[in-house]
Amino acid sequence: MNGLNFLEKMYVKALFRDRMADLHGSAFESFFQNVMSLSHDDFVPVRTHGNIGDLSADGLSLHSGKLYACYGPEVFDAKKVEEKFASDLEGAMSKRGGEFTTFVFVHNDTRGLHPKVASLLAQARRDHVPLLFEPLSPSQLRQKVLRLPRGEVEDLFGAEIPVHDVAYGIGLADVKPLLDHLVEKRTPANRQHRPPNLLQVSDQKMEYNRLSEDERETLRLAMMHTYLLDDYYDNVADVTARDDAADGFRAYYQELAEVCTTPDQIVYELGHYVLGNLRADRARERALDVVLAYFFETCDIFDAPPPGWAPALREASMS
Template sequence: MQFEQRMYARLKFLELMGELCETAFEDFFHRLMCARYPDFLDVRTHGSLGDQGADGLSLYGHKLYACYAPQTVDVPAVKRKLASDLAKALDKRSGQFDTFVFVHNDRRGMHPQIATLLSETDAGHPELAFEQMGNRRLWYECMRLDQELAEEVLGCQIPVQPVVHGVGMDDLASLLQHLRDKRVAADPLMTLPDVDPRKLDFNRLRDEAREGLVRGMRHSHLVDAFYEGSMRTVEHDEVAQGFRLYYEQVRQEWADPEDVLWQLEMYVLGNGNQQPRVQRAAWVILAHFFERCDIFEAPPPGWVGAGVGASA
């Protein structure tokens, strides 16, 4: 899909996430996972058998998926359902899974008490791995679909039309605001961190693109500060995954690394005009995920380039 089509699909996805709950959410989850994975089994209830603790099974991945999509979050009710689903799965589906995936519809992220509940459940079952699948991970699965399958999953056509929202805007809005506020307080004369120029050289980044990333690295520690804490760490990893998936897509469509970087900038900001302070904050974000190697490629061990420097 083209950039504008992905933007349109993102908006339709967010609309759906604001509406879907209970069985409607489960139906959407089944459509998405069946479109993504040929080994996914969309388990339905059947009479007195029920669903035996599973809303979906991955044959090859040995994962069991359980959906929790109430209209409003009721922590005691979720705790009872989680315990019931896990007990049924362990009893009825022994040997069919080694990972239990908690799938939920909370657009704001995971409720802190439910996060604690999952952590405690994980500690009580060392033989199993536990994962969560919420708004961000569901969207990342959508991003991997081709247009025809995405239209089937989202239930709408995806036309080409101008859209000024960035794919990552919802996830990154608070980070952008944080950087806008904190950058002005940072020491403009502070020493730049040591930057391995080989990665810049290896990816053929030069001139303004190279300089923009290096300037962004001056403040990239602010991104780490924003994501400090156990709950923020999970969010940090999910946002990084979004960058990796989007980078993988756009590098297949654009050969020039500067074009790829431009697409990534639109991922953060959209394709509308932004204030200079917001644009500078976006480059701090790009520099951060560049340093983490979530975007662009790390040179192989022992690689020595000619060095493109700041100009060609």
Template sequence: MLPHQRQYAQAKFRSMVEDSTGNEFEKLFHRLMELSHPSYMPIRTHGNIGDLGGDGLCARCRTLYACYAPDTLRVSEVRDKFLGDLASAMTQRPEQFDAFVFVHNDQRGIHPVVSGLIAQQQQALTSITLEQMGPRKLWYEALELNLGKMEALLQESIPIHEVRYGVGMADIEPLLLHLAETRPQHAPAEEIPLPTPFKADYNGLSIRAQQVLQRARPYIYQVGQYYQGIISHTEQDEVAAGFAAYYRQMRKEYGDQPDEILWQMQRYVLGQEHPRWERADAADVVVTFFFEQCDIFEIPPLDWRPVTSGGEPG
């Protein structure tokens, strides 16, 4: 899949998730999971036994999914849905799953009531893992699809001609604005070395690519400060998961071109339009942060050293 096709798919899928509710959202979720997991089984309600606490079951990964995307969100209904599905599943199909996932379409994140219920029930239930899956994680699932499956998910053909998008990874738009507005205009007098000096060499990044990371390195502390200051404690982990998923996809497509992978990671953040310089610099900081956090690119073995021109380790 070409980069502009993937960005088209992301925008389209995000809109589909946001606009669908009730049965339509559940159908979209089933279609996604059936395309990405061969062992996934949609569960329909039957007679007086209902759905036994789940809307879908992934047999291979032993995960049970419960969908909730109402037209109008009511806290009491969210609570009853979550607790009711969980209790039914634990009673009627306890041997079938190891993880219970509450699936929703709230673009702003999981409702605070549900997050509290998940944390509360996780303490009480040590035999299973409780998770939530919102629009961001749904896209990470879709990200692994090839062009044919992506078109099946969207139920339309993806344009072949190149389309330019000014917004890339919408989830980090506030972070880009924060960095662009607060980054100091003058870099420190002394360069700050990369914390993993062999990682860039191990991945075969060119001197030019390493300079991009080097220039951004003094400012990555601002990314950490940003994530520490926001309310959602899972935000950084979920964004990191997105970077890791996109990196894996880029490595499949450009495995022998590390500079191309780095550039594609920048496009993942920005979109394809040529950005203003402060926005481009902010994107470099974000990519460098996740490079340092080891969410993207490969980690060299502890005893690995680059080979010098004379054929000996440096």
């Protein structure tokens, strides 16, 4: 079965977000169990049965030794979550001792892990060595969904994914005047006007984000013309134009980072964001490279390395 393509992933992300807004209590538990059953061959959903209940588990992963406990309230209540966590943990340890090595607290809070839950997990790990504890968030559940074959995703949501390839021109209309400016000004005659202190694209940032050598070379060459963007934004009437464009790039990059499998694919899809998916003329494609180099170097797209980062540190941590 075929996996989701990029456009389908973007559609499913929105579908997942809408579905999560209505998933509470047993509905959230059932959805979680369905996703896990499709994602992991060793996952066993635990349903409530008669007077024995679910024996303090909503699912078990047999190979990894993980026990899952779901908490999906409609409104978060710190006291109730603490009581639920304590009850599930106590029940799991007394009724399923020896069946698991990791206790996974599954929640439906799309805003992220509540500080109270983080504290509960940390305290439980200290109190119950060598048992491990970890959360499973909606964003982690979404990633499992995005890795499923298209047919299974459609079965999960009970609907066809209505995404078809379409041809479209300029993707980001607000950038069209900027592209026109770059096409006009990016000429050999203007090379003499380049500032002497022209910035170079960061090799460290390109290494940190694992860009291919082809993409690195493209960014290095395009960086020689990024001063033209400063010229453009310095002369537009709308003083917020640059910040608005940067915000758009940053938000779209963050969406791409969640669904793309390689850094080069992110660069490719950012090109669609600016130009659309129709084949552009070479002058406009070169202008696009300049735009991407500019927003790459100003840290609006891709992540900056943390202070003190070096390639050797990354390789050491992976060994």
